[in-house]
Amino acid sequence: MSHDPNCLFCKIVAGQIPSRKVYEDEQVLAFHDIHPWAPVHVLIIPKLHIASMADLGAEHAGLMGHMSVLAPRLMRELGVTNGFRTVINTGQDGGQEVYHLHMHVMGGPRPWAKG
Numbered sequence: 001m002s003h004d005p006n007c008l009f010c011k012i013v014a015g016q017i018p019s020r021k022v023y024e025d026e027q028v029l030a031f032h033d034i035h036p037w038a039p040v041h042v043l044i045i046p047k048l049h050i051a052s053m054a055d056l057g058a059e060h061a062g063l064m065g066h067m068s069v070l071a072p073r074l075m076r077e078l079g080v081t082n083g084f085r086t087v088i089n090t091g092q093d094g095g096q097e098v099y100h101l102h103m104h105v106m107g108g109p110r111p112w113a114k115g
Protein backbone atom coordinates (compact mmCIF):
# COMPACT_ATOMS: atom_id res chain seq x y z
CA MET A 1 0.00 0.00 0.00
CA SER A 2 1.57 3.30 -1.03
CA HIS A 3 -1.01 5.45 0.83
CA ASP A 4 -3.11 4.44 3.84
CA PRO A 5 -6.21 6.66 4.14
CA ASN A 6 -6.36 5.97 7.90
CA CYS A 7 -2.73 6.87 8.56
CA LEU A 8 -1.99 10.19 10.31
CA PHE A 9 1.27 10.83 8.46
CA CYS A 10 -0.23 9.86 5.07
CA LYS A 11 -2.85 12.55 5.81
CA ILE A 12 -0.04 15.03 6.50
CA VAL A 13 1.63 14.05 3.20
CA ALA A 14 -1.71 14.58 1.42
CA GLY A 15 -2.18 17.98 3.10
CA GLN A 16 -5.37 16.80 4.85
CA ILE A 17 -3.82 17.54 8.26
CA PRO A 18 -1.64 20.63 8.67
CA SER A 19 2.03 20.44 9.61
CA ARG A 20 4.88 22.89 10.06
CA LYS A 21 6.80 21.83 6.98
CA VAL A 22 10.60 22.04 6.96
CA TYR A 23 11.45 20.27 3.70
CA GLU A 24 9.76 18.39 0.89
CA ASP A 25 10.84 16.60 -2.26
CA GLU A 26 9.43 13.76 -4.38
CA GLN A 27 10.42 11.09 -1.88
CA VAL A 28 10.21 12.62 1.59
CA LEU A 29 8.61 15.21 3.81
CA ALA A 30 10.07 16.79 6.96
CA PHE A 31 8.05 18.72 9.54
CA HIS A 32 8.28 19.85 13.15
CA ASP A 33 7.13 17.35 15.77
CA ILE A 34 3.95 18.57 17.46
CA HIS A 35 5.32 17.65 20.94
CA PRO A 36 9.03 18.47 20.68
CA TRP A 37 11.52 16.82 23.08
CA ALA A 38 14.25 19.27 22.15
CA PRO A 39 14.47 22.92 21.00
CA VAL A 40 14.56 21.60 17.42
CA HIS A 41 12.67 18.35 16.76
CA VAL A 42 11.77 17.37 13.23
CA LEU A 43 10.37 14.19 11.76
CA ILE A 44 11.58 12.99 8.36
CA ILE A 45 9.10 10.64 6.70
CA PRO A 46 8.89 8.87 3.36
CA LYS A 47 5.89 9.97 1.30
CA LEU A 48 5.29 6.29 0.63
CA HIS A 49 3.36 4.55 3.40
CA ILE A 50 5.80 2.16 5.07
CA ALA A 51 4.47 1.20 8.51
CA SER A 52 7.81 0.74 10.25
CA MET A 53 11.44 -0.21 9.84
CA ALA A 54 10.33 -3.82 10.22
CA ASP A 55 8.70 -3.51 6.79
CA LEU A 56 11.81 -2.34 4.95
CA GLY A 57 13.20 -4.31 2.06
CA ALA A 58 16.29 -3.94 -0.11
CA GLU A 59 14.28 -1.71 -2.46
CA HIS A 60 14.11 0.93 0.30
CA ALA A 61 17.88 1.28 0.78
CA GLY A 62 18.09 4.40 -1.37
CA LEU A 63 15.16 6.03 0.42
CA MET A 64 16.67 5.37 3.86
CA GLY A 65 20.01 6.69 2.64
CA HIS A 66 18.27 9.81 1.40
CA MET A 67 16.60 10.36 4.80
CA SER A 68 19.91 9.86 6.64
CA VAL A 69 21.77 12.32 4.43
CA LEU A 70 18.96 14.85 4.81
CA ALA A 71 19.13 14.86 8.63
CA PRO A 72 22.43 16.79 9.02
CA ARG A 73 21.46 19.16 6.22
CA LEU A 74 18.16 20.08 7.90
CA MET A 75 19.86 20.50 11.29
CA ARG A 76 22.37 22.89 9.71
CA GLU A 77 19.59 24.83 8.01
CA LEU A 78 17.70 25.08 11.31
CA GLY A 79 20.76 26.47 13.09
CA VAL A 80 21.73 23.35 15.04
CA THR A 81 25.53 23.56 15.38
CA ASN A 82 26.41 21.39 18.40
CA GLY A 83 25.23 17.91 17.45
CA PHE A 84 21.89 16.20 17.17
CA ARG A 85 20.16 12.94 17.99
CA THR A 86 18.39 10.64 15.51
CA VAL A 87 15.83 8.04 16.65
CA ILE A 88 13.62 5.60 14.76
CA ASN A 89 11.18 3.78 17.03
CA THR A 90 10.06 0.43 15.64
CA GLY A 91 7.10 -1.63 16.80
CA GLN A 92 5.51 -2.03 20.21
CA ASP A 93 8.66 -2.71 22.21
CA GLY A 94 10.42 0.03 20.25
CA GLY A 95 7.88 2.55 21.54
CA GLN A 96 6.45 3.36 18.11
CA GLU A 97 3.18 5.29 18.32
CA VAL A 98 2.57 6.34 14.71
CA TYR A 99 2.79 3.44 12.27
CA HIS A 100 4.24 5.34 9.33
CA LEU A 101 8.02 5.14 9.32
CA HIS A 102 9.66 8.32 10.63
CA MET A 103 13.07 9.48 11.73
CA HIS A 104 13.15 11.83 14.73
CA VAL A 105 15.97 14.36 14.44
CA MET A 106 16.54 16.46 17.56
CA GLY A 107 18.99 19.18 18.42
CA GLY A 108 19.51 22.50 20.14
CA PRO A 109 20.93 23.42 23.54
CA ARG A 110 20.23 21.09 26.49
CA PRO A 111 18.47 20.47 28.82
CA TRP A 112 15.79 18.86 26.68
CA ALA A 113 12.23 18.03 27.69
CA LYS A 114 12.89 14.35 27.03
CA GLY A 115 15.60 12.07 25.61
Ligand code: AMP
Nearest residue numbers: 019032033034035089095096097098099
Ligand atom coordinates in the same frame (compact mmCIF):
# COMPACT_ATOMS: atom_id res chain seq x y z
P1 AMP B 1 6.80 7.58 17.63
O1 AMP B 1 6.60 7.28 19.09
O2 AMP B 1 8.23 7.38 17.20
O3 AMP B 1 5.81 6.85 16.76
O4 AMP B 1 6.60 9.13 17.49
C1 AMP B 1 5.48 9.74 16.92
C2 AMP B 1 5.74 11.21 16.99
O5 AMP B 1 4.80 11.86 16.17
C3 AMP B 1 5.62 11.82 18.40
O6 AMP B 1 6.84 12.45 18.75
C4 AMP B 1 4.47 12.83 18.24
O7 AMP B 1 4.66 14.00 19.00
C5 AMP B 1 4.48 13.09 16.75
N1 AMP B 1 3.20 13.54 16.21
C6 AMP B 1 1.98 13.00 16.40
N2 AMP B 1 1.04 13.67 15.71
C7 AMP B 1 1.67 14.67 15.05
C8 AMP B 1 1.25 15.72 14.18
N3 AMP B 1 -0.03 15.86 13.83
N4 AMP B 1 2.18 16.57 13.71
C9 AMP B 1 3.48 16.43 14.07
N5 AMP B 1 3.95 15.47 14.88
C10 AMP B 1 3.05 14.60 15.37
Ligand code: ZN
Nearest residue numbers: 007010049100
Ligand atom coordinates in the same frame (compact mmCIF):
# COMPACT_ATOMS: atom_id res chain seq x y z
ZN1 ZN C 1 1.14 6.39 6.22
